[in-house]
Amino acid sequence: MRAASAPAQAIGLRVDGRPIAVAPGTTVAAALWSAGISSCRTSLSGEPRGPVCGMGICFECRVTVDGVPHQRACILPCAPGMVVETGPGATAAGAEIPATPADAAATAAVTIRAEVAVVGAGPAGLAAACRAAEAGASVVLLDEAPAPGGQVWRRPHGATRLARAWSERLAASGARFLARATVIDVTGATLLVDHAGRGLRVEARRLVIATGARERFLPFPGWTLPNVVGVGGAQALLKSGADLRGRRVVIAGSGPLLLPVAAALAGAGARIALVAEQAPAGAVARFAAGLWRHPRLLAQAVRYRAAFWRAPYRCGVWVSAASGDGATAAVREATLTDGLRSWREPCDLLACAYGLVPNLRLARLRGCALSGSGSRRAVRVDGLQQTSVEGVYCAGEPTGIGGLELALLTGQIAGIVASSSSAASPARELASLQRRRDRRRAYAAALDRAFQPRSELQELPGPETLVCRCEDVPLGKLDPAWSPRQAKLYTRAGMGPCQGRVCGPALELLRGWDEPDTVRAPLEPVPLAILASLGAGAPSTSRDGGGPDASP
Numbered sequence: 001m002r003a004a005s006a007p008a009q010a011i012g013l014r015v016d017g018r019p020i021a022v023a024p025g026t027t028v029a030a031a032l033w034s035a036g037i038s039s040c041r042t043s044l045s046g047e048p049r050g051p052v053c054g055m056g057i058c059f060e061c062r063v064t065v066d067g068v069p070h071q072r073a074c075i076l077p078c079a080p081g082m083v084v085e086t087g088p089g090a091t092a093a094g095a096e097i098p099a100t101p102a103d104a105a106a107t108a109a110v111t112i113r114a115e116v117a118v119v120g121a122g123p124a125g126l127a128a129a130c131r132a133a134e135a136g137a138s139v140v141l142l143d144e145a146p147a148p149g150g151q152v153w154r155r156p157h158g159a160t161r162l163a164r165a166w167s168e169r170l171a172a173s174g175a176r177f178l179a180r181a182t183v184i185d186v187t188g189a190t191l192l193v194d195h196a197g198r199g200l201r202v203e204a205r206r207l208v209i210a211t212g213a214r215e216r217f218l219p220f221p222g223w224t225l226p227n228v229v230g231v232g233g234a235q236a237l238l239k240s241g242a243d244l245r246g247r248r249v250v251i252a253g254s255g256p257l258l259l260p261v262a263a264a265l266a267g268a269g270a271r272i273a274l275v276a277e278q279a280p281a282g283a284v285a286r287f288a289a290g291l292w293r294h295p296r297l298l299a300q301a302v303r304y305r306a307a308f309w310r311a312p313y314r315c316g317v318w319v320s321a322a323s324g325d326g327a328t329a330a331v332r333e334a335t336l337t338d339g340l341r342s343w344r345e346p347c348d349l350l351a352c353a354y355g356l357v358p359n360l361r362l363a364r365l366r367g368c369a370l371s372g373s374g375s376r377r378a379v380r381v382d383g384l385q386q387t388s389v390e391g392v393y394c395a396g397e398p399t400g401i402g403g404l405e406l407a408l409l410t411g412q413i414a415g416i417v418a419s420s421s422s423a424a425s426p427a428r429e430l431a432s433l434q435r436r437r438d439r440r441r442a443y444a445a446a447l448d449r450a451f452q453p454r455s456e457l458q459e460l461p462g463p464e465t466l467v468c469r470c471e472d473v474p475l476g477k478l479d480p481a482w483s484p485r486q487a488k489l490y491t492r493a494g495m496g497p498c499q500g501r502v503c504g505p506a507l508e509l510l511r512g513w514d515e516p517d518t519v520r521a522p523l524e525p526v527p528l529a530i531l532a533s534l535g536a537g538a539p540s541t542s543r544d545g546g547g548p549d550a551s552p
Contacts, residue, residue: 013082022078026241029054029061029073032086034243038226038330040073042088044472048329050226052469052502054236055151056144057214059497059525060469070497070525074236077146109192109199109533114140114176116418117191117204119183119362122150123404124396125210126166127411128418132208133173135419140202141170142181142193150212151232152404154239166408184530185521186366189391192534194526199533206391206418209363209379210411213397215353216375216505218453219467219475220460222322226330227349234351235261238268245269247348250334252276252319254451255355256301263307265351272311273345276336278354279451281315287450294443314338319352320460339456354453357505358398364519366392374508376400376448377515383434385414393418402444409437458510467510468503470496475510484513497525 010021015037022031029051032040039048040061051061054074061073064085073084116132118125121143129141141148148170153163170177178195185192189207193200215230222228229237231253238244248271251262262275277284291298305313320342321335334345360370363379369388371380379394381387387394395410413433416426461467463476471492478487484500484507487493493507494500500515507513522531 011078011080013078013080013084015084016086023241026078027074027237028063028065028071028076028078028082028084030237030240030242031078032063032073032084033237034241037086040086043224043469046088047224047472048087048226049224049469050330051229051237052217052233053215053230054233054240055214057498057501058469062497074240075145109201109535110195111201111203112140112176113203114138115204116140116206116208116415117142117202118175118208118210118415119143119191120150120210120212120396121145121148121177122210122212122396122407123152123166124212124407124411124414125150125208126170127408128208128210128393128395128415129175129177130166130169130173131412131415132419133175135416137419139173139175140204141175141177142183142191142202143178144180144182146179148177148179151236152407154236182524182526183362184523184526185534186362192521194524194530197527197530199530201534206393207366208411208414208418209366209368209387209392209394209398210396210407210414211359211362211398213356213358213401214501216355216357216453217352217502218354218457218460218506218509219465220319220321221462221465222324222331223352224466224469225322225324228322228331229349229351230353231257231261231351232353232356234349235264238264243268244349247271248273248346249349249351250274250276250319250336250345250347252278252317252334252336252350252352253354254278254453256447256451257353257355259301259304261351262311262313263304266308266311270349272308273347274317274336275308275311275313276317276319277313277315277451278318278454278457279315280454283450284315287446290446297443318454318457319350322350354457355451356397356401358401360398360515361519361523363387363392363394363398365521365523368392368394374514375505384417384430385410386417400441400444401448402440403447406437406440406444409433409440413437453509461510467506468493468496470498470502473503478507478511480511482511484515487513499524 012021020035039050040063041049043049049060051074052058056072056075062070063073065071115137116139118129118141121141129139133139180196182194183191191202215232250273262272266272317338319334320337322331323333325332331350334350357375367389369380370377378400379398381394381399385393393414395414396407461475464474467475473491473493477491488495
């Protein structure tokens with residue numbers, strides 16, 4: 001593919017010795033895509049791999065940046081003069097990691113204090129931080145990304161009017177935002193954080209967990225090829241500055257996210273070949289018929305569909321395999337089926353995922369009780385978004401997948417209540433927010449019923465199909481009689497950098513395995529120097545019961 005022409009006020013960097021220019025705010029992964037570079041790293045078995053999730057979860061986009069390997073390209077903004085290396089020498093197993101500077105290793109972690117700490121700066125976290133700060137509480141908001149907004153409002157390329165309004169409200173609220181802040185552990189009222197490569201302790205009287213959700217990927221032959229990404233992953237890369245003009249795209253999977261992603265990609269100049277929804281046509285029709293109760297959502301769906309009206313949208317269709325180009329190793333064709341017949345669809349990009357699963361690890365590590373089971377597990381909260389742990393609140397997708405409006409409503413409730421040690425908050429406003437929240441939860445339940453993965457998807461991967469992408473573990477090596485812990489011990493499945501975030505939900509469907517009973521710190525891979533600065537050299541065991549598991 002061609003490289004994008006240099007935009008005005010572009011910043012320059014070098015990728016594998018090649019100069020490229022990108023717009024300010026573009027991530028490294030988006031810059032690679034725009035330049036036609038589809039793979040970032042080489043897997044343990046020597047296969048080229050590229051971005052999948054687009055949001056820092058899958059760790060497939062690791063590259064070497066300015067001599068430091070294993071940098072996640074999808075959440076790292078390009079900087080002038082940056083030197084990026086991809087391929088086997090950049091992130092292969094055993095790659096030498098430069099020594100941490102002595103001053104970084106020796107520097108003690110900084111401690112900051114606030115009345116309220118909010119983890120996650122997506123819509124729910126933004127709303128919680130704003131409302132708590134506006135009520136007079138001192139607030140610190142933490143997120144891995146370089147700017148607030150989460151995946152829904154990723155900036156600068158994905159900003160909307162509503163996103164700008166909440167961003168401006170955050171800036172005026174007095175809340176303190178910490179970018180590139182990864183929470184790696186929590187003990188009581190203290191968060192241990194990797195803040196842009198330095199240790200940080202955040203001590204807060206009350207905590208709001210708004211860690212969002214991630215896509216559910218289900219394996220099929222060819223799903224590890226470069227340019228096979230998640231549906232939200234494609235959207236995230238587009239919002240991060242990727243140039244998709246002229247690329248032929250197949251979008252497949254399940255859920256209403258297919259429509260806005262297809263509309264966004266079409267608006268950016270991509271050629272949408274097909275949008276395939278795995279849910280049966282009857283289920284989708286019943287769900288659509290119920291949208292009369294939500295006229296704004298119905299109008300939105302119509303606008304999305306109109307944006308790619310030339311492309312077919314088919315229900316009861318799913319991807320069964322993908323094949324690549326021998327020269328570039330990237331995907332070139334998707335095989336689709338309706339259960340009766342199969343056909344091939346040429347494509348430069350295949351975006352495929354099956355809805356969302358909530359990010360529960362921080363809440364579980366803090367000891368918060370859960371409700372439900374499997375993909376329906378969520379943090380249990382009361383009417384004021386309080387969890388089972390005193391002083392800990394939860395908002396957004398960890399309390400149940402429900403979309404943007406529900407995230408904003410639950411975030412506002414959590415922020416208002418967390419701003420005071422008592423529940424003496426504006427009763428009339430809280431009651432209004434709670435009524436609106438409950439109506440949206442009913443919509444979310446209908447959404448879940450309509451777009452559940454069909455049973456045929458369990459038959460897609462063969463024995464040789466990789467399930468654990470980090471450790472290159474094929475499905476055939478995983479005994480159905482094992483527990484997740486046994487799979488870790490015998491095959492290392494779930495023990496790679498993503499720590500089971502990709503293969504876990506897949507194996508839940510394929511093998512009936514639930515998540516392990518324990519969660520251990522660190523929650524994300526972190527340099528030993530940061531652990532040392534935080535005094536956290538020994539991993540802690542779960543705060544939700546049970547002993548330590550076999551994760552690294």
